[in-house]
Amino acid sequence: MESQLGLIEQSFDLRYSGWVREALNELPDSFTITDPCISGHPIVFVSNGFLKIFGYSKDEVIGRNGRVFQGPETDRRSVMEIREAIREERAIQISLLNYRKDGTPFWMLFHMCPVFSKEDGRVINFVGVQVPIPKRPRHSGHTAVNSCENGAQLYKGAFRCCRREVCSDTVVELGRASALDSVSNPDDGEVGINDPCEARELEKRKANAAASNILSILTRYSELSGKLVCGKCCSVSGMGLLGSSLNISLGRIKQSFVLSDPHLPDMPIVYASDMFLELTGYARHEVLGHNCRFLSGLDTDPATQYQIKEYIRTEQPCTVRILNYRKDKTPFWNLLHISPVRNATGKVAYFVGVQIDDSCKNQEENGLSPHRRQLGVVGAVKVAVRSLSMGASTS
Amino acid sequence: MMLRIKRVPTVVSNFQKEEAEEDSRHAGGCGRNCFRNCCLPGAKLPMYTFKNVNKIEGEKKSVVSENKEHPVAFLDSLLLGEWEDRMQRGLFRYDVTACETKVIPGQYGFIAQLNEGRHLKKRPTEFRVDKVLQPFDENKFNFTKVGQEEVLFQFEPSTDNEVKFFPNAPIDIENSPSVVAINVSPIEYGHVLLIPRILECLPQRIDRESFLLALYMAAEAGNPYFRLGYNSLGAFATINHLHFQAYYLAVQFPIEKAPTRKITTTSGGVKICDILNYPVRGLVFEGGNTLEELSNVISDSCICLQDNNIPYNVLIADSGKRIFLLPQCYAEKQALGEVSSELLDTQVNPAVWEISGHMVLKRKEDYEEASEENAWRLLAEVSLSEERLHEVKDLLFEAISCSMEEDKGVTQNILEESDVSPQSLEDVDALKGSHPAIMSV
Numbered sequence: 025m026e027s028q029l030g031l032i033e034q035s036f037d038l039r040y041s042g043w044v045r046e047a048l049n050e051l052p053d054s055f056t057i058t059d060p061c062i063s064g065h066p067i068v069f070v071s072n073g074f075l076k077i078f079g080y081s082k083d084e085v086i087g088r089n090g091r092v093f094q095g096p097e098t099d100r101r102s103v104m105e106i107r108e109a110i111r112e113e114r115a116i117q118i119s120l121l122n123y124r125k126d127g128t129p130f131w132m133l134f135h136m137c138p139v140f141s142k143e144d145g146r147v148i149n150f151v152g153v154q155v156p157i158p159k160r161p162r163h164s165g166h167t168a169v170n171s172c173e174n175g176a177q178l179y180k181g182a183f184r185c186c187r188r189e190v191c192s193d194t195v196v197e198l199g200r201a202s203a204l205d206s207v208s209n210p211d212d213g214e215v216g217i218n219d220p221c222e223a224r225e226l227e228k229r230k231a232n233a234a235a236s237n238i239l240s241i242l243t244r245y246s247e248l249s250g251k252l253v254c255g256k257c258c259s260v261s262g263m264g265l266l267g268s269s270l271n272i273s274l275g276r277i278k279q280s281f282v283l284s285d286p287h288l289p290d291m292p293i294v295y296a297s298d299m300f301l302e303l304t305g306y307a308r309h310e311v312l313g314h315n316c317r318f319l320s321g322l323d324t325d326p327a328t329q330y331q332i333k334e335y336i337r338t339e340q341p342c343t344v345r346i347l348n349y350r351k352d353k354t355p356f357w358n359l360l361h362i363s364p365v366r367n368a369t370g371k372v373a374y375f376v377g378v379q380i381d382d383s384c385k386n387q388e389e390n391g392l393s394p395h396r397r398q399l400g401v402v403g404a405v406k407v408a409v410r411s412l413s414m415g416a417s418t419s
Numbered sequence: 420m421m422l423r424i425k426r427v428p429t430v431v432s433n434f435q436k437e438e439a440e441e442d443s444r445h446a447g448g449c450g451r452n453c454f455r456n457c458c459l460p461g462a463k464l465p466m467y468t469f470k471n472v473n474k475i476e477g478e479k480k481s482v483v484s485e486n487k488e489h490p491v492a493f494l495d496s497l498l499l500g501e502w503e504d505r506m507q508r509g510l511f512r513y514d515v516t517a518c519e520t521k522v523i524p525g526q527y528g529f530i531a532q533l534n535e536g537r538h539l540k541k542r543p544t545e546f547r548v549d550k551v552l553q554p555f556d557e558n559k560f561n562f563t564k565v566g567q568e569e570v571l572f573q574f575e576p577s578t579d580n581e582v583k584f585f586p587n588a589p590i591d592i593e594n595s596p597s598v599v600a601i602n603v604s605p606i607e608y609g610h611v612l613l614i615p616r617i618l619e620c621l622p623q624r625i626d627r628e629s630f631l632l633a634l635y636m637a638a639e640a641g642n643p644y645f646r647l648g649y650n651s652l653g654a655f656a657t658i659n660h661l662h663f664q665a666y667y668l669a670v671q672f673p674i675e676k677a678p679t680r681k682i683t684t685t686s687g688g689v690k691i692c693d694i695l696n697y698p699v700r701g702l703v704f705e706g707g708n709t710l711e712e713l714s715n716v717i718s719d720s721c722i723c724l725q726d727n728n729i730p731y732n733v734l735i736a737d738s739g740k741r742i743f744l745l746p747q748c749y750a751e752k753q754a755l756g757e758v759s760s761e762l763l764d765t766q767v768n769p770a771v772w773e774i775s776g777h778m779v780l781k782r783k784e785d786y787e788e789a790s791e792e793n794a795w796r797l798l799a800e801v802s803l804s805e806e807r808l809h810e811v812k813d814l815l816f817e818a819i820s821c822s823m824e825e826d827k828g829v830t831q832n833i834l835e836e837s838d839v840s841p842q843s844l845e846d847v848d849a850l851k852g853s854h855p856a857i858m859s860v
């Protein structure tokens with residue numbers, strides 16, 4: 025775990041330089057910065073303001089995914105909205121119930137926005153700002169549950185108040201008010217959305233300002249490293265690189281595999297998993313854009329290579345055993361499974377290649393044979409590619 | 420007068436034949452490697468056992484111990500791998516990934532798929548649609564008749580509170596296992612059937628144990644895009660042998676986007692909401708101090724609907740954290756001739772997936788012209804009216820609070836609308852905890 029934490033901090037420092045942390049911590053706000061390119065979409069920077077509010081130490085936060093601050097009473101639909109915003113690479117502002125380290129819940133306005141690489145338009149980071157929404161008695165037109173100091177929720181649908189004392193008075197006043205009447209109040213904006221603690225203008229302004237400041241700092245410091253970023257998607261890569269939603273989905277698959285694009289000249293690799301890089305010893309930028317034949321070498325059987333070509337041409341899945349070479353030139357027998365992957369049009373969009381080091385092949389992980397594990401990867405990739413190419417906003 | 424409609428049913432197994440043929444075959448031996456006594460003894464299947472400890476969510480969670488990265492869960496991987504294996508072995512009637520699909524532009528993003536091969540071209544059979552509870556009929560197709568190669572693995576609670584996988588476990592005929600099998604006419608990648616206690620040949624009706632099994636499966640897969648669904652008889656279940664369906668689709672379902680309005684929270688912490696701004700009216704359940712609490716409230720609701728002969732569908736979403744319960748009346752309307760021919764011509768049977776917003780269309784023109792308005796119009800026909808739903812909700816809340824009384828064995832204060840009095844204000848303080856109470860609407 026240490027090495028992963030180290031990697032995480034390193035990648036952030038590389039892009040923005042080591043000085044950025046100091047600059048970011050000069051801001052008083054609570055915020056986190058995540059990296060969707062690292063599998064698990066972890067937090068790579070956390071502000072002191074955040075640690076103060078949530079009660080965690082830095083080491084307890086870096087490397088975690090933001091969902092760990094949600095809890096049993098966090099509204100599921102809101103969680104879903106955030107998840108979709110991440111997939112669609114867009115900003116979102118939403119009230120959310122989060123939990124501190126001591127288990128106490130509190131409402132906050134969550135403001136999230138993507139940070140794009142100027143070079144290739146990919147999403148490099150997501151910035152998440154948390155503005156606590158203070159508890160206050162409610163007077164008009166909000167529905168259902170309100171949270172109190174210790175997070176205990178009052179279950180009287182008709183009574184829209186926050187503090188118990190106030191509530192009892194209201195109960196007497198309202199008497200037998202039906203929940204339906206009190207809830208459907210069209211003048212109050214979005215009817216019926218289960219959003220008991222709405223942020224006021226003050227909180228929204230705070231969130232917008234914080235996000236804007238953070239973005240300025242990131243932009244400024246990215247100039248130091250030459251890897252410029254900006255708040256808007258400013259360029260579209262011609263390399264056919266995958267969007268962050270597909271990246272995030274594929275990043276969950278913990279095995280060695282690559283995706284190649286047969287529609288680009290020489291069928292280059294457009295995605296390589298972390299474990300592929302570990303297995304072969306290459307860095308990501310050395311692999312993307314190249315055809316996988318670089319893995320073959322002197323003693324690789326050309327007949328096997330020809331076989332692969334044939335299966336690809338006829339869009340058939342196949343399993344072959346091929347001699348491959350790592351970056352350090354050491355050879356290994358690769359039990360390679362290749363399968364066509366279709367997108368939402370129904371046509372083949374990629375080929376997925378799943379590698380297993382033959383010397384490890386007798387290791388059954390959890391009772392699943394290596395072949396079964398390879399097929400699991402194929403399935404997961406097929407679901408991701410098909411689903412994520414269905415909408416209008418596709419990568 | 421018995422209400423019937425003609426339908427071309429979907430073939431879910433390679434061994435599903437005409438009912439008439441089944442009758443004559445049944446007598447003799449089999450040789451088809453099926454799931455009955457002729458072939459089952461000695462057979463082995465992979466088995467996945469899940470941890471069935473109820474997660475106590477109300478207590479303070481130890482956040483630091485949470486799994487850090489949320490990688491693909493083992494069950495997820497197993498299911499996808501087994502499914503892809505059957506795909507490569509040619510067990511499916513068609514490659515569903517070769518079927519064009521799209522999200523229809525609009526506020527909700529209904530999902531349409533062009534699938535001409537799903538519905539078998541054979542003479543339509545007649546289904547009785549006016550009774551939600553019908554006894555199991557051995558002579559009709561049931562899942563013990565599928566070939567063993569269509570069954571992917573056994574799915575059972577573990578005996579020692581640990582998740583385990585056995586690549587080759589014997590099938591315990593005495594204590595019928597629950598199994599996961601493929602649907603050979605898949606709607607999407609990974610389309611499977613969860614068949615609780617398959618050898619007991621239970622009819623299509625929900626009970627507490629089976630529903631809990633389904634929730635566990637959703638939770639174990641840990642993937643919000645792997646959803647389970649249930650259709651009661653009369654709500655377009657095709658086979659009267661207890662089963663749930665499930666598949667992967669990594670986009671939001673329209674119904675998941677619909678706003679909700681909370682009605683109440685039970686003493687067990689289960690939040691019950693109305694669905695708003697959606698063509699089909701229904702309820703959403705989430706929360707619960709334990710998975711079992713959540714499960715029981717829902718299964719008790721389903722049982723209440725069954726007992727009152729109200730057909731319904733259930734969608735288990737968000738890895739088992741959000742469940743939609745949708746009573747419907749389309750089949751009855753169809754049988755009474757109250758549905759427009761235009762809608763009937765699309766031959767879309769609004770079962771759980773369609774109601775959730777995923778439409779499989781047979782005709783190219785329907786696919787090309789698919790729009791949010793069309794989808795909305797079709798689904799609006801399925802929904803119960805506001806008044807009818809109100810009646811149904813009264814039934815449900817009564818059933819739920821009754822069951823909770825039985826469960827708890829404690830005197831409760833059930834606050835009815837007519838009983839609100841200053842006296843009951845003292846309960847406000849103690850709502851969560853020792854004085855369980857439920858407010859009905």
